[in-house]
Amino acid sequence: MTLSGKQKNYLRGVAHNLNPVVMIGGKGLTDAVMAEIENALNQHELIKIKLPSNSKAEKVAALAQITSQTDSQPVQLIGRVGVIYRSGEEPKITLPSI
Numbered sequence: 001m002t003l004s005g006k007q008k009n010y011l012r013g014v015a016h017n018l019n020p021v022v023m024i025g026g027k028g029l030t031d032a033v034m035a036e037i038e039n040a041l042n043q044h045e046l047i048k049i050k051l052p053s054n055s056k057a058e059k060v061a062a063l064a065q066i067t068s069q070t071d072s073q074p075v076q077l078i079g080r081v082g083v084i085y086r087s088g089e090e091p092k093i094t095l096p097s098i
Contacts, residue, residue, distance in 0.1 A: 003073050003085065004098045011046055011075045014093065015083045020050040028052070029065060037070055041086045045093050046075070049082045
């Protein structure tokens with residue numbers, strides 16, 4: 001599933017008031033961090049992740065690795081905060097049509 005621009009815009013608005021639920025520390029993407037991201041996606045569908053203060057390219061790569069391993073979609077990356085989305089079996093967030 002690929003999100004359209006309209007859907008990403010909607011999800012950015014929903015994510016605006018959210019706080020990061022997962023923070024990635026100096027050890028990077030460990031198995032424990034990935035398990036926590038999976039758990040958070042199962043519960044919330046849309047989550048914010050606080051990334052380490054690396055270069056922009058490293059943050060983009062980390063977010064890409066997270067989305068590929070969790071079968072989720074990137075919504076936004078601003079500064080150190082990334083937003084990802086994965087629809088649940090019973091969706092809690094209704095996306096606008098394309």
